[in-house]
Amino acid sequence: MKKALLDQLDIASKVIHVGGHPDKETGAIMPPIYQTSTYVQESPGVHKGYEYTRSHNPTRTRLEECLASLENAKHALVTASGLSASMLVMHALPAGSTILCGDDVYGGTYRQFTTVFNSLHNYIFINTTDAKVVEAAIKEHKPSFLWLETPTNPLLKITDIAKVATVAKKYKVKTLVDNTFMSPYFQNPLDLGADIVLHSMSKYINGHSDVIGGALMLNDKKMYTKLWTLQNSIGPCMSPFDSWLILRGLKTLAIRMEAHQKNAMKIAKWLETHAMVESVVYPGLKSHPQHKTAKKQMSGFGGMITFFLKGDVKKSKKFLSKIEMFALAESLGGVESLIEHPAIMTHASIPKKIREELGIKDNLIRLSVGIENVDDLIADLERTFKAVK
Numbered sequence: 001m002k003k004a005l006l007d008q009l010d011i012a013s014k015v016i017h018v019g020g021h022p023d024k025e026t027g028a029i030m031p032p033i034y035q036t037s038t039y040v041q042e043s044p045g046v047h048k049g050y051e052y053t054r055s056h057n058p059t060r061t062r063l064e065e066c067l068a069s070l071e072n073a074k075h076a077l078v079t080a081s082g083l084s085a086s087m088l089v090m091h092a093l094p095a096g097s098t099i100l101c102g103d104d105v106y107g108g109t110y111r112q113f114t115t116v117f118n119s120l121h122n123y124i125f126i127n128t129t130d131a132k133v134v135e136a137a138i139k140e141h142k143p144s145f146l147w148l149e150t151p152t153n154p155l156l157k158i159t160d161i162a163k164v165a166t167v168a169k170k171y172k173v174k175t176l177v178d179n180t181f182m183s184p185y186f187q188n189p190l191d192l193g194a195d196i197v198l199h200s201m202s203k204y205i206n207g208h209s210d211v212i213g214g215a216l217m218l219n220d221k222k223m224y225t226k227l228w229t230l231q232n233s234i235g236p237c238m239s240p241f242d243s244w245l246i247l248r249g250l251k252t253l254a255i256r257m258e259a260h261q262k263n264a265m266k267i268a269k270w271l272e273t274h275a276m277v278e279s280v281v282y283p284g285l286k287s288h289p290q291h292k293t294a295k296k297q298m299s300g301f302g303g304m305i306t307f308f309l310k311g312d313v314k315k316s317k318k319f320l321s322k323i324e325m326f327a328l329a330e331s332l333g334g335v336e337s338l339i340e341h342p343a344i345m346t347h348a349s350i351p352k353k354i355r356e357e358l359g360i361k362d363n364l365i366r367l368s369v370g371i372e373n374v375d376d377l378i379a380d381l382e383r384t385f386k387a388v389k
């Protein structure tokens with residue numbers, strides 16, 4: 001298909017057709033895995049655009065083409081993990097930069113900023129759900145960069161991307177949105193005014209819990225070239241096989257996301273009425289503090305739920321060790337349902353005092369709702385509630 005035609009496709013078609021062209025040499029409908037480290041040159045410097053797989057690989061190129069198209073971006077860079085994507089952004093900023101960062105981010109991102117790059121940059125953590133707080137912090141700290149996660153991990157707080165990106169632009173601050181929880185299917189931050197989108201592809205984009213990967217999508221060619229040069233110089237590139245696995249997983253993004261959200265909505269509503277649940281956080285619930293913003297900027301609410309169990313840490317631990325169908329594991333976004341305890345697992349690197357101020361309490365449980373039969377999942381939760389009563 002011609003590029004002009006591909007650009008017009010709906011995302012459910014783009015995931016299958018962009019980067020999914022048949023192999024020119026053989027007609028193979030599936031992309032070849034170019035499992036090679038290097039490429040033969042005709043004479044020194046004369047080659048077909050590929051020199052060494054750390055720099056470029058044709059299977060990875062196909063994935064990058066597809067990802068750029070999904071976020072309506074001119075460029076995409078595929079990296080070895082979500083955290084290596086954030087690392088490249090941090091290296092791309094001039095030393096001594098001030099970065100405003102949402103106060104509720106993935107624990108690994110927090111750890112990278114506060115224990116690795118804190119010697120290079122200054123980080124200020126703020127509540128980005130309030131545009132006034134963002135503007136006041138920009139005036140006070142004069143940052144050059146704003147880092148948003150929306151919805152956040154694990155509290156699912158929503159920032160109004162268009163509103164905050166407009167404020168940031170007024171002060172020449174660049175905005176990055178970590179769009180991991182929504183995937184490009186439910187939210188496109190560049191369309192709302194963000195400058196860079198980051199994904200941990202270990203989650204919904206791949207969708208099958210068998211690859212670690214990251215991606216950056218953006219329109220600014222100069223910044224893209226800087227990020228690519230850094231990746232080539234530092235080295236966190238993705239293997240051809242992992243790129244192929246993600247191309248394969250990505251094909252079902254649309255139907256997976258629809259199924260995740262349908263299941264999550266039913267479970268969230270059911271949990272909200274449960275006597276053993278203190279409260280439920282899901283962007284699709286009317287009780288969510290930023291439900292209106294979620295409805296405005298997202299085309300769906302995703303598959304992540306957090307809830308507060310009535311009881312203490314002992315009760316939470318018991319609940320998590322007794323549940324059967326939800327697997328007790330870190331990560332999210334796979335077809336299978338996962339459950340975890342942020343305070344002990346994914347967000348343990350955040351100091352207890354800060355965790356508690358944010359609301360990441362010992363009775364907080366995070367669900368990554370899979371695409372199994374939803375009644376089986378509810379039965380599993382109900383069985384567990386009864387077992388810990």
Ligand code: P1T
Pocket residue numbers: 081082083084106108109149153178180181199200201202212213214330331332346
């Ligand atoms: O795991 P990795 O591919 O390096 O991605 C890091 C990352 C970045 N951004 C968000 C919003 C994330 O959730 C993650 C990884 N998160 C988990 C492993 C987790 O269980 O929350």
